[in-house]
Amino acid sequence: MGFVELPYTGEEEWLRQRRSVVTATDVAKIKTGSDKAFASLWREKRTPSTFRGNRFTQHGKDREPVIAAMLTEDYPWLRPNRSLLISDDDARFGATPDMVSDDGLVLGEIKTRKVSDDKDEWLSWADVCADQTGKKYACQVAWQLFVTGAERCVFAVEHWSDEDGWADLRPLRVFDVERDEVLIAELRDVAERFLEFTPPELVQGDQSDFEAMAVARALAEEESAIALLRAELREHEKARAALQADLLDAVGTQSRSVDYGGFVVEVSPGRRSRSFDRKALAADYPELESKYTIEKDGQPTVKVRGAD
The missing domain is CATH 1.20.5 (Single alpha-helices involved in coiled-coils or other helix-helix interfaces)
Structure with a gap:
């Protein structure tokens, strides 16, 4: 299995191409999201987003080429990538990994992550997978490996904290991630269900009510x-x-x-606070965390939005 490359020709065209396929960001959103995630993504695929970033996403954009250059020193066969890669096994699936090796067998993925103190940093891939945001990244990496047919991914994360308006950068952490066939199968199932999804039919309300x-x-x-x-x-x-x-x-x-x-x-004076570190519990004692996790039925909600 390999991929077909759609060369990057500009931001607007790249966004248009992404809306035509299920991407790594898409499957991560619906895999880790609520029951409403399918409907939300369905609308996003049909209505271009007006979000143009914030200071956090801009920080990531600014640091990505710098981190890519750092990775190239240790992994000289990795090249920065901006092209949308389409699975040659199923043209409905795509991904844009940050880096791709010359032979296409290894990917590189770069993340920047704001933390409040040292204990929030990810020290291993297990830490990534135990964190709520990290779970989304794990799904993204698994999907990229599936779409491209690559064997492993070099995952790099640079933690940073906001110190009086400037970024205090922490040492780059790099994890070697292999294919997770179980997760890939789950993600493909999620993607297939999304492609079959249709939102509730919009019916005309009783104008006399x-x-x-x-x-x-x-x-x-x-x-x-x-x-x-x-x-x-x-x-x-x-x-x-x-x-x-x-x-x-x-x-x-x-x-x-x-x-x-x-x-x-x-x-x-500042007071020392205490909090329960559920992330650490989940990483050290996953069975215990699962045992005492309960699910509750949510209450129905209603909102009003403008008609499309």
Whole structure:
């Protein structure tokens, strides 16, 4: 099994090509997502996304070529890749690994991951697979290996923390990942089910049901108002955090209470917190974590969106 390469000719064309196949990002989303993931992805495939990135995705874009150059020093046969690779066994399946070896048998995948402290770093591939975000990456790697027919993947992750607006980079960690045929089979089944998926048929509501129409309109207005308030709140929280940092620079971090003519500034020392590390439990005692994990039926939800 091999692949057909669709050369990269630009971002818009690449995105259009991706919408025509099931990609590594797609299978990871529906494999690790909720029951709503199928419907969400179904809509994404038909409506181009308006998301153009944020500072975290931009950080990843900026670091990827740097990390690729670092990998090339130890793996000189790996080459950066931007082309969409299509399975020659099934043209419905595609992937865009970050790097591909000259013979196509080894892939390279690069991730950047923000962490709060050292204990959050992934030290092994088992750590990756035990983490909720890492599970998505494991699915992506497995799908890339399936689509291309490659034998293994060089997975590189660079952890970083946000220190006063600049990135504190941690040492690059590299894991050698082999094909997981069990996971590949699960992902192919998920992909096949997605390709057969059709969302609930959109039916025309009873235009005389004025009560339902009025409630739906009121709900839509409330959801719109909440979205605006949340956006405004995020801006205020960013401004507050910046002002708090400026004030600590001015008055120091020692515990104190100071009256500045009507404004009382109270400085409290940071407190050590304690939390339960479920990720570590799952990695060290997976059977115990599984034994005490319970599932509950969710409550029905309703939302109102504009008609397509």
